[in-house]
Amino acid sequence: MSCLHPDLSLNTLEPMDSLVLYNYYRSSTSYRVRIALHLKNLPFEYKAVHLLNNGGEQFSESYLKINPQAEVPTLIHNQKMIGQSMAIIEYLDEVFPQSPLFPNDSYKKAQVRQFCENINSFIHPVCNLKVLKKLELDCGYTQVQKEAWIQHWSGIGFNTLETIAKQTSGKYCFADQITAADLFLVPMMFSAKRFHVNLDKFVTLNEIASRLQSLEAFQKAHPSVQPDTPIESRPQS
Numbered sequence: 657m658s659c660l661h662p663d664l665s666l667n668t669l670e671p672m673d674s675l676v677l678y679n680y681y682r683s684s685t686s687y688r689v690r691i692a693l694h695l696k697n698l699p700f701e702y703k704a705v706h707l708l709n710n711g712g713e714q715f716s717e718s719y720l721k722i723n724p725q726a727e728v729p730t731l732i733h734n735q736k737m738i739g740q741s742m743a744i745i746e747y748l749d750e751v752f753p754q755s756p757l758f759p760n761d762s763y764k765k766a767q768v769r770q771f772c773e774n775i776n777s778f779i780h781p782v783c784n785l786k787v788l789k790k791l792e793l794d795c796g797y798t799q800v801q802k803e804a805w806i807q808h809w810s811g812i813g814f815n816t817l818e819t820i821a822k823q824t825s826g827k828y829c830f831a832d833q834i835t836a837a838d839l840f841l842v843p844m845m846f847s848a849k850r851f852h853v854n855l856d857k858f859v860t861l862n863e864i865a866s867r868l869q870s871l872e873a874f875q876k877a878h879p880s881v882q883p884d885t886p887i888e889s890r891p892q893s
């Protein structure tokens with residue numbers, strides 16, 4: 657592991673054909689990309705960006721040159737930098753077509769994107785660290801109030817996902833093919849549980865998630881086993 661220091665130099669970019677992922681162990685958007693990389697069997701260098709240490713390493717001058725939005729993940733492939741997990745996943749899928757993450761059929765592909773966007777544009781943003789910080793600093797929200805906020809918005813979002821998945825799922829979100837929808841679902845459920853969102857009533861989503869979590873790529877990408885996972889968040893032996 658190379659842990660990112662606020663003074664990270666851009667001169668440390670990797671040689672051609674290497675993949676470098678700037679990410680954080682429990683970031684759900686990072687987790688999505690890690691699953692894609694493992695499903696496609698692509699080795700990558702793990703660069704940890706600690707979202708809390710030193711005021712948040714995502715705000716360091718050197719990281720902002722990589723990702724001006726001050727967010728993880730960022731993928732670097734052949735010195736090309738890509739932010740936004742959806743853009744990264746689509747890029748990986750085009751450049752490394754093994755284990756495709758989107759159906760060929762245009763309508764089915766749109767349905768998978770629709771599912772992903774329900775997470776990417778609706779559930780995830782309201783749970784994001786910077787939104788929670790703002791609620792705390794400007795509105796005096798306590799941890800309990802922040803969780804109530806997340807539970808409210810996530811509840812609406814997961815209801816939509818459950819309704820869709822009831823119609824489209826087989827073993828996974830869309831029939832029996834692992835798609836980007838599955839890569840977005842499992843990390844979002846992981847994050848929701850961190851904030852004590854009760855997901856019990858989403859029976860279809862839970863069944864899909866438990867099938868996915870038994871797969872090696874999902875296990876390797878899990879936040880509990882990353883190089884920067886703190887000891888207290890690792891599995892107890």
Ligand SMILES: N[C@@H](CCC(=O)N[C@@H](CS)C(=O)NCC(=O)O)C(=O)O
Nearest residue numbers: 683684685727728729740741785786
């Ligand atoms: N839509 C973006 C969201 C990225 C994002 O919000 N990442 C979070 C971690 S999950 C982050 O870096 N937050 C930093 C902050 O809020 O300061 C993506 O899919 O990549």
